[in-house]
Amino acid sequence: MSKKIIRRTPVDYSHLPPHLPAIIKQVYAARAVKSASELELKVNNLHGVTELASSLMGINTACELLYQALINKTHIIIVGDFDADGATSTALMMTAFNLFGSTHHNFIVPNRFEYGYGLTPEIVDIAASQGAQLLITVDNGISCIAGVKRAKDLGMQVIVTDHHLPGHSLPNADAIVNPNQVGCTFPSKSLAGVGVAFYVMLALRKYCREQNYFSEYHIPEPNIAQLLDLVALGTVADVVSLDGNNRILVEQGLKRIRAGQTRPGIQALIEIANKNQQRLVASDFGFALGPRINAAGRLDDMAYGINCLLASDLSSARVMAAELDDLNKARREIEQGMQGEAERVLSSLNFDAFNFNETSTAKDNKADFPSAIALYQKDWHQGVIGIVAGRLKEKFHRPCIVFANGSDDEVNDEQSREIKGSARSIPGLHIRDLLEHIDSQHPGLILKFGGHAMAAGLSIKQCDFTRFQTLFDQLASQWLKPEDLQSIILSDGALPVENLNLDFAELLRDSGPWGQNFPEPLFDDTFTLIQQRIVGEKHLKVVVQKSSNGGNQVFDGIAFNIDINAWPNTQATQVHLAYRLDVNEFRGKRSVQLMIENITAV
Known part of the structure; x- marks a missing residue:
C-alpha cells in the first residue's frame, strides 16, 4: 500500500538549550519536549521513592507483605509472562529477592501452549504443589480473577504487579500495584511490567531500611540501580511509550550496559546478535535482544530466556544465548511462511x-x-x-x-x-x-x-x-x-547535505533514547540513484548521490523487506527517500548509512 510522507510543522524551540544544533532542537520540540530539564536523563529525575507511598497505589501494602515474607522466610513464587517484558520482570524480581537475602523464592512462567496467559487456576495449583505461600505476579494478573480466587481459596497471599489496562472487575488480591488502575495517581502511566517491578523493589528497599531490616539481619543494602539493564531491555522490547520517566530508565540502563556493568545473560545476547556493547542503542533492545528472548516463549518455554538473564557466568550464558538464537531463527522461518499464507488468503x-x-x-x-x-x-x-x-x-x-x-x-x-x-x-x-x-x-x-x-x-x-x-x-x-x-510517514524534513556525515549521525544516536511515541528522527529528500540490488532475498541495497556546493556526495542505503515485484527498478534514476541516518559498523570500519523507510521512483 502506498505511503504518504508528511513533514512535521516547524515549532518554536527557543526554550531549549542554545548549545544544541538547531536541527536537534527542532526534533526535540516536535516531540513535545517542553523544557531543558526533560533532556536531563539522570536517575535523580525519576519519579522517586519519596512520592511512591502517596502516588503508586497499593505499594505500601505490597511492601508490608513482602517485608513479612522476608523475615518469616515465606515461600514466594513469582508468576511471569511469556514475553520479553515478562522475562525481564521475572529475572528482576528473582535477582532482587536474592539481594534482599531471600532463599525461599522461585518462579513459574505459564507455557502458552498448555495454560495460556497469566495466573490461571491451573498455574496456581502448580504453585501450590511447589509449596507456594505468597504469589507475586509480574506483567500479568490484573485480569486474572479466577486465578487469584483459586490462590486465596488455597490460603495463599497474592500480590499483583502489572501495567495492563484493568477491566470492570479487579481480582481479590492482597495488594495490586498497577499505575493504570483507577485511582492511582502515579505520573507515569506508561511503565512496562518490568518498570512496575523495579519500583516495587525500590520501594521495598526503602521500607526495609525504615524497619532496620538490613542492619538487623546483617544484609548489605542492595543497589537497585544494578537492575536497570533489565528495566531498559524489557521497557523497549514491550514497545511502551517512552515518556520522560521511561526514557530515563532506558538511558540509565543503556549507560550501565555500555560501561560493562551488565549481567552475563545480556552480554551474551549482545554478542550473539553481533552488536557493539559500547555503542548499544535502544533500538537494539527491540530488534536484536528482545526477539531472541521472545523466541523462547513463542516456540518453547520462556524459562530458557529467564535462565539466560539469570546466568551467573558468561560461559553458561553464552550457551543459553546460542539456544535462544537458534529458536529465533526457527521463529523467523515460521513467521515468513505464515505471512505468505496470510497474504494468499487475503488475495483470495x-x-x-x-x-x-x-x-x-x-x-x-x-x-x-x-x-x-x-x-x-x-x-x-x-x-x-x-x-x-x-x-x-x-x-x-x-x-x-x-x-x-x-x-x-x-x-x-x-x-x-x-x-x-x-x-x-x-x-x-x-x-x-x-x-x-x-x-x-x-x-x-x-x-x-x-x-x-x-x-x-x-x-x-x-x-x-x-x-x-x-x-x-x-x-x-x-x-x-x-x-x-x-x-x-511523519518526516522531520530534508536534512542538509552537510549533516549527512558520521559526526551528525552519532549525535542523533546520542540524542536518544528513541522509541515508541518518541520516534527516532526521520528525514526525506530526493536523491540520484546510482546503484541498486537485492540482498538477502528481499532487502534493497542502494547507492545514492546528492549534489552539494557544486560537488556530489555518495551514500549507501538499505530498505528492508522491499516489494521485489517493484524493485530493483531499472527505469528509476531519481528516488524520493524517507530515511533515518544511521552508523554502519563493518569489520571495524564505521560509516554513514541511510536506513530507508520508504522509496519512491521520481
Whole structure:
C-alpha cells in the first residue's frame, strides 16, 4: 500500500538549550519536549521513592507483605509472562529477592501452549504443589480473577504487579500495584511490567531500611540501580511509550550496559546478535535482544530466556544465548511462511482493491478496502500470530487479528474448539476498547480478552470466527476515519547535505533514547540513484548521490523487506527517500548509512 510522507510543522524551540544544533532542537520540540530539564536523563529525575507511598497505589501494602515474607522466610513464587517484558520482570524480581537475602523464592512462567496467559487456576495449583505461600505476579494478573480466587481459596497471599489496562472487575488480591488502575495517581502511566517491578523493589528497599531490616539481619543494602539493564531491555522490547520517566530508565540502563556493568545473560545476547556493547542503542533492545528472548516463549518455554538473564557466568550464558538464537531463527522461518499464507488468503477474498504492490495505486479504491483484517488457519503457530498480525498491520495499515488453534488441539468439534487471537492496531483505533465494545454488545462471543490501545489478545470459539470477523470489520469501519486508513510517514524534513556525515549521525544516536511515541528522527529528500540490488532475498541495497556546493556526495542505503515485484527498478534514476541516518559498523570500519523507510521512483 502506498505511503504518504508528511513533514512535521516547524515549532518554536527557543526554550531549549542554545548549545544544541538547531536541527536537534527542532526534533526535540516536535516531540513535545517542553523544557531543558526533560533532556536531563539522570536517575535523580525519576519519579522517586519519596512520592511512591502517596502516588503508586497499593505499594505500601505490597511492601508490608513482602517485608513479612522476608523475615518469616515465606515461600514466594513469582508468576511471569511469556514475553520479553515478562522475562525481564521475572529475572528482576528473582535477582532482587536474592539481594534482599531471600532463599525461599522461585518462579513459574505459564507455557502458552498448555495454560495460556497469566495466573490461571491451573498455574496456581502448580504453585501450590511447589509449596507456594505468597504469589507475586509480574506483567500479568490484573485480569486474572479466577486465578487469584483459586490462590486465596488455597490460603495463599497474592500480590499483583502489572501495567495492563484493568477491566470492570479487579481480582481479590492482597495488594495490586498497577499505575493504570483507577485511582492511582502515579505520573507515569506508561511503565512496562518490568518498570512496575523495579519500583516495587525500590520501594521495598526503602521500607526495609525504615524497619532496620538490613542492619538487623546483617544484609548489605542492595543497589537497585544494578537492575536497570533489565528495566531498559524489557521497557523497549514491550514497545511502551517512552515518556520522560521511561526514557530515563532506558538511558540509565543503556549507560550501565555500555560501561560493562551488565549481567552475563545480556552480554551474551549482545554478542550473539553481533552488536557493539559500547555503542548499544535502544533500538537494539527491540530488534536484536528482545526477539531472541521472545523466541523462547513463542516456540518453547520462556524459562530458557529467564535462565539466560539469570546466568551467573558468561560461559553458561553464552550457551543459553546460542539456544535462544537458534529458536529465533526457527521463529523467523515460521513467521515468513505464515505471512505468505496470510497474504494468499487475503488475495483470495476478492477484495477488488486488495493490491500487494505498495508502489501501485491503479486499483487503490479505499471504499472497497476492508477496514480491519481478521484471519484464522488451523495449522498456524500460536506463538507467532502476534508477529504476523504486526507484519500485516504494517503492510496494509489496517488493524489486524490473527488466530490460531488454542491448546485443545485434540478437540475436533468446532462448537467446542477454542482459538486464540493476537491483535495489532493502528493510530486512531484503541483495540482493547473495540474488543470490550464487542464483548458488551455480543455477550459470550469473546471468551476472554485483554491488552492495550495498540495490541491485545483474545479467545473465541472456532465456530464463531466468521461472525467475529464480520463484527470486527464493521465496528472498525465505524470507529476509523478515512484519513486513519492512509499509511503516513511523519518526516522531520530534508536534512542538509552537510549533516549527512558520521559526526551528525552519532549525535542523533546520542540524542536518544528513541522509541515508541518518541520516534527516532526521520528525514526525506530526493536523491540520484546510482546503484541498486537485492540482498538477502528481499532487502534493497542502494547507492545514492546528492549534489552539494557544486560537488556530489555518495551514500549507501538499505530498505528492508522491499516489494521485489517493484524493485530493483531499472527505469528509476531519481528516488524520493524517507530515511533515518544511521552508523554502519563493518569489520571495524564505521560509516554513514541511510536506513530507508520508504522509496519512491521520481
